[in-house]
Structures are given as C-alpha cells and as structure tokens.
Amino acid sequence: MKHCDMFRRPMLKATILTILLAIVMGLSGCALPFGLAPSRSASSPTYTPVRVPIVIGVRVDDDQLIVSTGRPCPMGTTINLFFDVNKSSARINIKMLAKADQFNIDDLPHFIAAMDQPSPTPDWHDAIMHAYAYSADRLFGWSARTDLTGLVDASAQHPADQFFFGDEFGWMTPTQVTARDGVDLLTICTPTS
Numbered sequence: 001m002k003h004c005d006m007f008r009r010p011m012l013k014a015t016i017l018t019i020l021l022a023i024v025m026g027l028s029g030c031a032l033p034f035g036l037a038p039s040r041s042a043s044s045p046t047y048t049p050v051r052v053p054i055v056i057g058v059r060v061d062d063d064q065l066i067v068s069t070g071r072p073c074p075m076g077t078t079i080n081l082f083f084d085v086n087k088s089s090a091r092i093n094i095k096m097l098a099k100a101d102q103f104n105i106d107d108l109p110h111f112i113a114a115m116d117q118p119s120p121t122p123d124w125h126d127a128i129m130h131a132y133a134y135s136a137d138r139l140f141g142w143s144a145r146t147d148l149t150g151l152v153d154a155s156a157q158h159p160a161d162q163f164f165f166g167d168e169f170g171w172m173t174p175t176q177v178t179a180r181d182g183v184d185l186l187t188i189c190t191p192t193s
Helices: 010-027 151-156 174-180
Strands: 057-061 064-073 078-085 088-096 100-104 112-115 128-134 141-147
Touching (some): 057 151, 064 078, 064 128
Antiparallel strands (some): 057 064, 078 128, 088 112, 128 141
16 A cells, blocks of 8 residues: 655655644643743643743731732733642632732732632641633743741741742742842743743
8 A cells, every 4th residue: 555645755744743743742731842831830740841940929927828929910810829738629710900919818909809719718828839820911821839838937037028939949029039030930920922
C-alpha cells in the first residue's frame, strides 16, 4: 500500500507534528509553543514555562487573613483562592472591581466582589493557599502557592506593611516585590508581555 504523499514531505510533516504537539500541550495545561499558557504554576512538580517563582503575599492582622498580590491587579481580574486543610478544601472566587494590590478575605472591601463565596469563610489557619489570577482582556494567568501554617504568630513579629511571600523570599513589602517583579520572581498579576 502506498503511503500518503503529505507524510513524505519533511516540512509538512513538521508542521503537522507541531500542531499536534500544541494541541496536546494545551489540553494538559502546559505552555503552548506560541507563548500562550492557560495556567502556570510555580509549585507544580511538572513542566512550567517560567524560570522564576510566582508569589503571593499573606499576613494576619487581628486574626484576619490579608492577601497581597505584590503588584496591583487591574480592574476585572478574577482571583481564585483555594485552601487545602487536612485533605479537605474550600475556595473563594473574587473579582476586582477596581485596581488593587491587597484585600482582607475575612472582610472583603467594597472594590472586591465575591463570587460564590462560601459561608462561613474557610478556616485558613493551617491551610495551604493556592491562588490563580486571570483576566479576559490582559495577558496573564499565573498561579502561586503559600503555606499559611504559623502565619498568625509570624505576622506579629513583622511590621504591618510586610507580607510573607513564601519560604524562598520571606517577608517583604509590596514595594520590594515590585522592584524584583520580572527579575527573580513574578506576581500572580504580572503581565506576560
């Protein structure tokens, strides 16, 4: 039986293989060869297209969890927060109604809209928090992971303008994070271009 001519042509074969690879990688959540990525995770043990960690900051004031995105997220950004505690999980999905770089999950400010927020707020004290930010009209879509265990005691030892950005970076102000953004870290709202 004669083979199809299109597979004898090296250029056509390479194009078809590239398209198939793009489809497979896109379905698995990996970066596409064309620079697009549905999700990028700094904590994933599998393939990640970025070379620097993606971070999100947290601290506790008056037993309330304050989240810092490190750089302002634009209006319209959606942030999904997942809290994993002892094999159970809860989530809060929020939408930024204004440009902002921090918020209190226990008492969301007026510029944040909760989407399907659970009641009561999940117990985050010993949780692993996963955050994923995306926007329909901006090129970003990053995810970060932070361990909240011991955060209450640690926060009391740091000034109110410092947030914990994970073990690798420790306690920093949003200004310090902005200075390093794109150099040795990315925030969940750092644009891709």
